[in-house]
Amino acid sequence: MAIASYLFHVSKYIDLLDTFFMVVRGNKHQITVLHIFHHSSMILNSWMGVRHAPTGHSFFIHLANSFVHISMYSYYFLSSLGTWIRPYLWWKPLLTQMQIIQFFFMFIHMMFGFYNDCPLPMPLVKTVLIYLIVLICLFINFYVQTYLKDSRKLLKNKEY
Template sequence: MASGAVIEHLSNESEFDATNEFPTKTATPMVIILAIYLLTILKLGPSFMKSRPAFQLKSYIVVYNILQVLSCVYLVHRILFSKLPTLVFWKCPDIPRGTAEDKDFLHVSYFAFWLKVSELSETLVFVLRKKQRQVSFLHVFHHCATLFLVFQLPRSYRGGAALYPLFLNCNVHIIMYSYYLMAAILPDYIVAKLTPIKKSITTIQMIQFALILLQVAITLSRGCKIPPTMTSVYSLIIIAFFYMFYDFYRNNYSMKKSKE
């Protein structure tokens, strides 16, 4: 089945009202965004940079990381102080349409979608700085799959704890982008002392995926009204994330330590 057909199947399987759908009535905009992203970072960008010197982009990197931290703090604050039962992740009550909770859900989901779109620029920065080696399969797959999930999950299930994975992810990103910000503005000798934080961030990311899979298992046992296809795709993506981050951790930290 083609990717477009899979997306449409997921959308049709959902009981989500198309007149109140987020962020659009079809998956076409997301597919177009991802197609442009892949074409740019894999073909157009490298071709454009082939005969040009690498850009530094330090100012952009600093501003970008500040905005990412602030955006994630905003989402965490919005989730915590809304009436959404996000942290009660083992329950799955439906959110009544047209209520204050429903508006909060849509606002957070919409904001999160465009925040994930903005994260695609990270790969373009790698390309423009001629760091194509960092445009790894893990990096590209993670960005594409995350955007797909943030787009599709609100369309498939508007339950009480549907934003729990986003809440976890925002907390991880506050730590991660804060580290990247420090790495961009602090002297090299201080950044060198902070390097062990990178290992901890990868560990935290794996814990995040484990907690998300725990939620999936609990919601399945409770019979929450989540489309089976979406549950399967979602679970497979999170498992793939966990494995790839574990493989990255093993190759970059565990094996390096054993060689020492």
């Protein structure tokens, strides 16, 4: 499990390539507070996991996060193929929903740190729980601003 935790940590550095490609492609509008906070804090958070909890407990978190990232990077790859494929990529909002659901499941999973003589250090459990609350709030805000804000305006305009 320690090797898996370390590889997960290394993958967070690879995730930074996402930011590099955004800058190179001129998509600086995608580099938001959420993006910077999430990517930079995941490096610290995953290091804490390697350092203090390279156990089976963290495997669930790694598995869930990896599944979401495989889905996200599949979407990014497909969208890079050109505009002809865009009509088939209707599922972009589902990616953010998957991330939010993932964070809720991780939160529930970390709550087990308070029970059953969990070997995880309590400060780590509390830190990760607070971190997950922040991520949930940031991602819900992103979802509302990106996918719901315009649809509410459209509905409001239809009423008149």
